[in-house]
Every structure is written in C-alpha cells, then in structure tokens.
Amino acid sequence: MNTYNIINEEKINDYLEAGKKASKEEVLAIIEKSRDCYGLNLEEAAVLLQIEEESLLESLFDTARFIKNKIYGNRIVIFAPLYTSNECTNNCLYCGFRSANKELHRRTLSKKEIVAEAKAIERTGHKRILLVCGEDPKKTHIDHITDAVAAIYQHVDIRRINVNAAPMSVEDFKKLKKAGIGTFQIFQETYHRETYKKMHPVGLKADYDYRLTAIERAFEAGIDDFGIGALLGLYDYKFDVLGTLMHSKYMDDKYNVGPHTISVPRLRPALGSGLNKTPYPISDIEFKKIISVYRLTVPYTGIILSTREAPALRDELLSLGVSQISAGSKTNPGGYEEDDREATQFETSDERSLDEMLQVVCEQGHLPSFCTACYRANRTGEAFMELAKDAHIHEFCQPNAILTFKENLVQFASPKTKEKGEKMIKKELEKIEDEKVKAETINRLARIEAGEKDLYF
Numbered sequence: 001m002n003t004y005n006i007i008n009e010e011k012i013n014d015y016l017e018a019g020k021k022a023s024k025e026e027v028l029a030i031i032e033k034s035r036d037c038y039g040l041n042l043e044e045a046a047v048l049l050q051i052e053e054e055s056l057l058e059s060l061f062d063t064a065r066f067i068k069n070k071i072y073g074n075r076i077v078i079f080a081p082l083y084t085s086n087e088c089t090n091n092c093l094y095c096g097f098r099s100a101n102k103e104l105h106r107r108t109l110s111k112k113e114i115v116a117e118a119k120a121i122e123r124t125g126h127k128r129i130l131l132v133c134g135e136d137p138k139k140t141h142i143d144h145i146t147d148a149v150a151a152i153y154q155h156v157d158i159r160r161i162n163v164n165a166a167p168m169s170v171e172d173f174k175k176l177k178k179a180g181i182g183t184f185q186i187f188q189e190t191y192h193r194e195t196y197k198k199m200h201p202v203g204l205k206a207d208y209d210y211r212l213t214a215i216e217r218a219f220e221a222g223i224d225d226f227g228i229g230a231l232l233g234l235y236d237y238k239f240d241v242l243g244t245l246m247h248s249k250y251m252d253d254k255y256n257v258g259p260h261t262i263s264v265p266r267l268r269p270a271l272g273s274g275l276n277k278t279p280y281p282i283s284d285i286e287f288k289k290i291i292s293v294y295r296l297t298v299p300y301t302g303i304i305l306s307t308r309e310a311p312a313l314r315d316e317l318l319s320l321g322v323s324q325i326s327a328g329s330k331t332n333p334g335g336y337e338e339d340d341r342e343a344t345q346f347e348t349s350d351e352r353s354l355d356e357m358l359q360v361v362c363e364q365g366h367l368p369s370f371c372t373a374c375y376r377a378n379r380t381g382e383a384f385m386e387l388a389k390d391a392h393i394h395e396f397c398q399p400n401a402i403l404t405f406k407e408n409l410v411q412f413a414s415p416k417t418k419e420k421g422e423k424m425i426k427k428e429l430e431k432i433e434d435e436k437v438k439a440e441t442i443n444r445l446a447r448i449e450a451g452e453k454d455l456y457f
Helices: 009-019 024-034 042-049 054-072 111-123 142-155 170-178 193-199 208-212 214-220 237-255 284-297 311-317 354-363 381-389 394-411 415-429 435-449
Strands: 075-085 128-133 160-164 226-229 261-263 302-305 324-326 367-369
Touching: 009 042, 009 237, 024 042, 024 054, 024 284, 042 237, 042 284, 054 284, 075 111, 075 142, 075 354, 075 394, 111 142, 128 142, 142 160, 142 170, 170 214, 193 208, 208 214, 214 226, 226 237, 237 284, 284 302, 284 311, 354 367, 354 415, 367 394, 367 415, 394 415, 394 435, 415 435
Parallel strands: 075 128, 075 324, 075 367, 128 160, 226 261, 261 302, 302 324
Antiparallel strands: none
C-alpha cells in the first residue's frame, strides 16, 4: 500500500500555506458554516489553524462550545488507564519507557496483578479502562493483552476495556476483537515522516507505514471503533493536526467510519527522556485552538484529554470541546496499588482523585458519564457514526449518563459529591425530551437506589 495516499505531506503544506492568505471575512464564514455540525474540509481546517487574532479565536472557541453541546450535550465521559507493562524494545526519544532508559524500574504485571489493579480502579468508581502497555514482543504480545482483558472482565466489574497497543497483524487483531474490547487506540505520534524517523530511531515502532496502516488491519479483523492522535510538541502542531484530520478523512471516505476518538496529549517531561526540551512548545492558547479546530472539523468525534494537563486548564477545556477525560490516573504498572514514580511513562499534572473530579465536573455544569452502553448495544463503527453525525447520539447518551452517574453516587461517592451529583441528575432529567424515556429513566433510578446495577438503554 502506498501510504502517501493516506498522508500527503505536500498537500498538508500547501493547505497550510493557502490558509495564511484567508481574510478575516473568510475565517468568520468558515466558523459560521461549522455551526451546522456537518464538519469542515481540510482546506477550511487549515485556515482555522492559522488564526492568531484574539477576536477570531474567541469566535472559534464559542463555536466549539456550541457544537460540543449540540452533538454531545454537557456530558463528560470518564475513564482510567491501566498500564500492564513498561518493558519496551523501542527507543522513542520522548518516552520514559524507551529501551535506553536505564533509570526506569521495569515491570510486567501478571494476570493476578492486573486484576488487582483493575479492582483498585473499580473501587474508586470507574467502569471504563484504557489498557496500555509497552512494546516488547516477548512480554507484551497479543496473548498478554487478551489474557489481561479476559481476566478483568471475569473478576472485576469493569464494563468496557479499550486498548492502546502496538500495531498488530490481522490475525492478532482478530484475537483482540474476540476478547471483547471497545475502541482500539493507536497514536502515530507525529505524521511528519522525517520527524517520526528522528524520534523513533530503533525498534518495531521505527516503521512509520506499518503503524499508519494498523487501523486498516484492525478493520479487516472486525474492530470498527478506533482512536487516533498526535503527540503535540514533537513537530509543528499545525502540520500534525492537519495530518490527524487527513488520516480521519481517509478512513471516513474508505470505510464510512471516522475516528471514535481523537486524543490531544501534549508532550510532558519523562524520567530518562532523550529530549532535553520540547522541540515545538505549544502554548495554552494554541492548545485551546487545536481542540476547537478538531471539534469544528470532525464534530462527531470524541476528544480525549488526559491528566497531562494542569487542573485549571483541564477544567476550562471541559466546556471547549472535550468529551472524555481520564481521572485519578497512574502511568506506571501497579500504580494504583503501589505508586512507583520511577516506573512512570510521563509526569501527570492533575493528581485529583475521581471523587474530586466528579465534584468539579458537576460544579462546571457538566454531567459525568460512566456509560458503556454503545459497545454492548452494537452502536459502534458505522452505526455509531450515523447517530453522531446526525446529532442523535444524545438520545441514548443522556439517560445512560444519568443512570451510570447515579450508580456511582450510590456505591462510591463521598457525601459532598453525592449532594452535588443528585442536584445535577435532577436538572439533567428535565433535558430528556421523550416522556416515555424520561419516565423509564426515573423508574430505573429508583431501581439503582434499591441496589440494582448496570441498567442502560
């Protein structure tokens, strides 16, 4: 396969160059056009990435808030990562797991230890996990991943496991599909080939093309929900954002399925990193612009924000277009049971617990959601895209978010969180337009209060 048909660097640079020439009126027209929530093309996204003027940025941010609310409402989906291993044969310069890092405490969890970690996560109230591991074919092979997934589902009340893993063969992806995962997540890190080569000098990850085509092999194996993203700061963010959007468009054109999620990780310091500084630093304003451009261009896509970012900025970004956040995260194997800072992949900035985050989310007028219903009701891939692109996904998401949040409040919440949460649920019930659905939601809330679990539409 000619991967230059997927990521055409010349076109990306041409779009960005042309975008510099757009007038203020043209910029405003593109922003206004995006309010129909059908997305933008790459040329239009390139124009928005060039915005510097404060008034235009405010128009961009306001529109991102409008679109996020129209498609996803005020819901924020919450999850936690579970790292099963930090052993890796790659030497990615920016990563604490890189093979040349002799300071890192290396560890691969056994099935028993993985279950213990999942139970520790579940005890805080989480129901969604992102399984993450280093890339060592001898330690973190497909059986390690599928055994971990099976063990968690068997022994822990975790209802959906998404997986962030290295590229695989079609046969291995079939095993992953059979294990019952939700979304397969893989980051290209940077779409700029020269920078990619520099950042990944050795190891399996050095193969740009094999990584780029991983999602297509996943589709061939039957996995139809995927998440992508670039590690912001490795190269010019305008190029990498447009590269991410070009990748999205390629998949949507070919399979009628765009990315279920786009992640926006900014490069963070890591113990033993091979970089002395961030090659292309990104300001908070630029970061807000990136999130907004994603929201306007691919409005149906969930945008994931990790605990890499500082608390105040994370709180602000909840309204700007972000629809999923991690909370109470640990980025080292065994981190929830024992916090070994010298085993972490990168430094986190937001150390708040899940309970604390739930209070913040409610205080800001958002509805926390632990919903996993779409995966289990087969609303994935093309079926999910049809609902999200037509702004109908909220018809399922709203009652399910209320029910899953109620379950968290009954089982796990502190008194302060429960007080704030009950007020939020009362308010959110009024947003359900279908009276039958509203009545049934109220009925199920009472059942959850009485001890039932895992009720969803």
